[in-house]
Amino acid sequence: MSQLRGGASAPTSAFPLLPLRTGVLFPGTMITLPVGRKRSVALVESVHEGDVIGVVTQIDPKVVDPGLSDMHPTGTFVRVATIARLPSGEYRLSLEGLDRFKLTGVSGDGLYWHGEGSVIGEEYGDAEEAHLLAASLRERVQQLATKAGGTLGQVALSAAEPAIFADQVASALGLSTDKELEVLNEFDVRARLRLVARLLSEAKATSEVKQKIDADVRQELNKNQREALLREQLKAIHRELGEDKEDGDLGTLKKRLDAAGLSEEARTVADRELARLATLSPQQAEYNVIRTYLDWIAELPWSAKSEATVDIGSVSKKLDEDHFGLGDVKKRILEHMAVLKLTGQARSSILCLVGPPGVGKTSLGQSIADATGRPFMRISLGGVRDEAEIRGHRRTYVGALPGRILNALKKAKVKNPILLLDEVDKLGVGYMGSPEAALLEVLDPEQNKTFTDHYLEIPFDLSEVLFLCTANDLSGLSGPLRDRLEIIELSGYTADEKLHIAKNHLIPKQLAAHAIGTGMLTVTDEAIRSIVQDYTREAGVRQLGREITKLCRALALEAAQASDAKSHELHVTVSDLSKYLGKTRFFSEVAERTSVPGVATASPGLRWEETSSSSRPRRCLAKVASRSPVNWAT
Numbered sequence: 206m207s208q209l210r211g212g213a214s215a216p217t218s219a220f221p222l223l224p225l226r227t228g229v230l231f232p233g234t235m236i237t238l239p240v241g242r243k244r245s246v247a248l249v250e251s252v253h254e255g256d257v258i259g260v261v262t263q264i265d266p267k268v269v270d271p272g273l274s275d276m277h278p279t280g281t282f283v284r285v286a287t288i289a290r291l292p293s294g295e296y297r298l299s300l301e302g303l304d305r306f307k308l309t310g311v312s313g314d315g316l317y318w319h320g321e322g323s324v325i326g327e328e329y330g331d332a333e334e335a336h337l338l339a340a341s342l343r344e345r346v347q348q349l350a351t352k353a354g355g356t357l358g359q360v361a362l363s364a365a366e367p368a369i370f371a372d373q374v375a376s377a378l379g380l381s382t383d384k385e386l387e388v389l390n391e392f393d394v395r396a397r398l399r400l401v402a403r404l405l406s407e408a409k410a411t412s413e414v415k416q417k418i419d420a421d422v423r424q425e426l427n428k429n430q431r432e433a434l435l436r437e438q439l440k441a442i443h444r445e446l447g448e449d450k451e452d453g454d455l456g457t458l459k460k461r462l463d464a465a466g467l468s469e470e471a472r473t474v475a476d477r478e479l480a481r482l483a484t485l486s487p488q489q490a491e492y493n494v495i496r497t498y499l500d501w502i503a504e505l506p507w508s509a510k511s512e513a514t515v516d517i518g519s520v521s522k523k524l525d526e527d528h529f530g531l532g533d534v535k536k537r538i539l540e541h542m543a544v545l546k547l548t549g550q551a552r553s554s555i556l557c558l559v560g561p562p563g564v565g566k567t568s569l570g571q572s573i574a575d576a577t578g579r580p581f582m583r584i585s586l587g588g589v590r591d592e593a594e595i596r597g598h599r600r601t602y603v604g605a606l607p608g609r610i611l612n613a614l615k616k617a618k619v620k621n622p623i624l625l626l627d628e629v630d631k632l633g634v635g636y637m638g639s640p641e642a643a644l645l646e647v648l649d650p651e652q653n654k655t656f657t658d659h660y661l662e663i664p665f666d667l668s669e670v671l672f673l674c675t676a677n678d679l680s681g682l683s684g685p686l687r688d689r690l691e692i693i694e695l696s697g698y699t700a701d702e703k704l705h706i707a708k709n710h711l712i713p714k715q716l717a718a719h720a721i722g723t724g725m726l727t728v729t730d731e732a733i734r735s736i737v738q739d740y741t742r743e744a745g746v747r748q749l750g751r752e753i754t755k756l757c758r759a760l761a762l763e764a765a766q767a768s769d770a771k772s773h774e775l776h777v778t779v780s781d782l783s784k785y786l787g788k789t790r791f792f793s794e795v796a797e798r799t800s801v802p803g804v805a806t807a808s809p810g811l812r813w814e815e816t817s818s819s820s821r822p823r824r825c826l827a828k829v830a831s832r833s834p835v836n837w838a839t
Contacts, residue, residue, distance in 0.1 A: 207324050209303040210369075213257050213284055215324050219312060221248050221258040222280075222320035226266035229385035230281045232302040233369035234376045240296040244270070248317035249288060249296045256285050259320045260300065261308055262386060271318075273311040279390050280308050282324070302372070305389065327368045328393045338398040339367035345402065346374055349409050368394045371401045378408050414445055455483060458499055466508030471663045475502050498600060501607060501661065504615050510669070511579050511619040515546035523576035528565050529709065530702040534558070537693050538573065545671070555648045557629070557674040560695030563745020566675040570625040579671065580622040582613040587628040592638030595647065597660035607660040610647055610667070621669040629686075630676035641686055648672060648689045697744025703737045704730060711750050719757040726760050728753075728777045735779045739789040752786055759785045 207215040210232065223245060230236050240249050252258060261280035268275045286299040310321035329335055343361065350358040356377040363373055375388040384404060391397040418441040462475050478495050485492040520542050524535045541556060558566040567583065574581030589595075598605035606612075613624060626648075632641045646652045653667035674690060676682070698706065707728075716726060741748040760775040777785065 209257070209282055209324065211284065211301070211303055213282075213303055215282065215304070215306075216257060216259075219310075219319040219321050221252055221256075222308075222311065222318040223248055223258055223260050224271050224276060224318065225260060225262050227262070227382050229262055229376075229382065229389050230260045230283060230300060230302050231372035231376045231385075231389065232281055232304050233365055233372050234302045235286065235299065236302070237297060237299045239291070240298055242269070244313075244317045246296060249298060251317065252285055252288075254285050254288060257282055257303070258285065259283070259306060259308070259322065260302075261320070262382065270313065271311075272313065273308070276308060276311065277386060278308050279325070279386075280306055280320075280322070281389070282306050305392070325392055329368075330393065330395055335367045335394045335398065338395060338402070339370050342374060342398055342402050342405070343370065345405055345409075349405065349412070367398060371397045374401050374405065378404060380404060380408075418442060418445065455479070458496075458503065461503040462499065465503050465505070467502070468507060468664070468666075471502060471507065474663055475499060494600065498660075501611075501615070502663070505611060505665065506614055506618055506620045507665075509619050510621050515542050515577055517543055517546065520573060520576040523572050524569070527568060527572045527710075529705045530698055531565070531569075531695060534569070534693055534695055538569065542573070542577075554691040555650070555672045555674060555689055556693055557676060557679075557690035558693050558695055559676045559679055561677060561697055561744035563743060563747030564695045564697055565745070566695060567625060567627060570623060570673045570675075573671075573673075574623040577623070580617040580619055581625070582617050582622050583625045583627055584609050584613055585627045586640070587631040588633060589640045590633040590637065592640050592643045593659065595640050595643035597658040599659045600662075605660055607658045608643075610656070611658050611661070611665065614665075614670075620666065621671070623671045623673065626672065626674045628676065629674045630678055630681055641683055645685055645689065648674075648686070698746060700734060700737050703746055703749060704733050706746050707733050707736075707749060707753060711746065711753050715750070715753050715757045718754075719761050721757060721760060721764075724774070725764070726757065726775050726777070728756065729779070732777050732779050732782060735782055736786070739791055740782070740786055742791050756785055 209215050223240075225238070228236075228238075240246055248258070259280050260283050261276045263271050264275055264277060265271075282303045282305075283300040284303060286301050289297045289299075291297055305325040306322040307325050308320055308322045312319040312321075346357060347361040350361040357374075360370075360373045360377045363370055365373060371394070372388070375385060378401075380388075388397060388400060388404075391400055418438055421441045459479060462472075462479070467475060478499055482492065482495045482499065485495070517539055521535070521539055524538065528535070538556070541554075558569060560566055570583070571581055573579075593608060595608045595610060597608035597611065607615075610624075614620065614622070617624075626644070629644070632639075632644075634641070646656055647667065650668065653670075655664040656667045657664050679687060679692065708730075712726070712728065716723065736752050737749060740752050743749075756775075756777060763775065783789070
């Protein structure tokens, strides 16, 4: 029977075996551990204080019922020092490590595990060298213990033999399970001492780096930055590793700001806010506020421009293709584009297209954008009552955002788009301020170079934006706003112009929308004139387009019901209109007046007339057509 350290006898047959999920118990050390597994509890209840059992470490800590292949082959014979029963029902064991053993077999048939193995002897080799290595290790442990203290301080006072001393130092270093197993599997005492000395050097270097990191972090922190401790420690770690680089979310944001081409003032504000953001935790509410603000700065087109070319011939051709008539309007637009081409800048008058609905005010702006290659953005101002819709909200408000002007530029991604302010005459006035007054800076060529949105509070250059406005009636606009606009009136289309528009634009568009082939629908000129005069009464062509749509729907229905839909054709004449469009809606008062003697079709009335020379409408008496004839003969 072989003897173990401490005078205990080594087991000669199968012995109780206690597997550890993690950690290693070294010879010459004491450990206290809880026991909770069912088999382990059965083992504890069957042994007594002073008994010798075996302790091994599992390869995979997740295995509940390990076998021989699930355990490391090297373990430690231990003496049971104390057994304590906890109130929870679990046991707590205090074990004293004795010697290493080689595990050769495991049996799990009983209430607990039984192991088979033999003691592993220590290989000293040159004993004098081993003692010298132990003395050197003891000196280094004492040096480190003066700074770290704790368990190392107790080990430094140990007078154990070299083999045990190496195990005690390895146990006190708090190594990972893999490194502890590396020490346990080293049977040569000299090699073990060298291995432990290397691990001690690594622990010393780690301790020094940690102390330096802690010192650096303390210098950077103040009372309002304590919650950022972990982030500052991570920065210090990167500095020690030579990886002091901006990465992650903030690094990406900084790169976007660098590539945005910010103005000098915007760059100063962005750098200041970025520095504040770096000191905040992502869980703080202010973090998201600043982050959203910087995202807006990064996404605005501070210097990006579209490669727009002003070719007067191309603009004229595009206007003629998309709009029939409107000679004076097209001429004024071409003059405006010619000035833009010669001067190279858009700081000129703001065009305002005024006219009834359906005359093509919005589509004129789209045609200019298509001809020049600029992005076209439309902002509908109808019913807007809040000044913040134009100039944005201040950042002190919850959910604050920039106004519609900067939002349109963000979507356009260039600083020189064509921006159409639609229905500028329908702006309202609410308790949140006047949006019409907020437009004064936007539409003033002398001021919009330094337009300041309430959200950004940074001047943004709008001078290269080509602004166009549309309105139906200017009588409600204030004088200061009208003073910034150059009015271009679109009075409407004549019957002949509507005829050409229907044939060249409206009918082909609706045929394509209803998947009707070319030639399947033909409408005579007389039928179109009748639709214009008898079924519509408007300055524009919007209602005319609806009536042509009804004809296309009728053809689509007949074609769907026919046996050969693709060959079905519809030829519409004046006599067919009542079939497809219903009864005539409007009548000619001139015909009534000339056909019935003594019938008058006009009565005195009052109307408003807009004059171009003054912003104030004038009142006049005129005869307004009446549908109810008055027979003066009776």
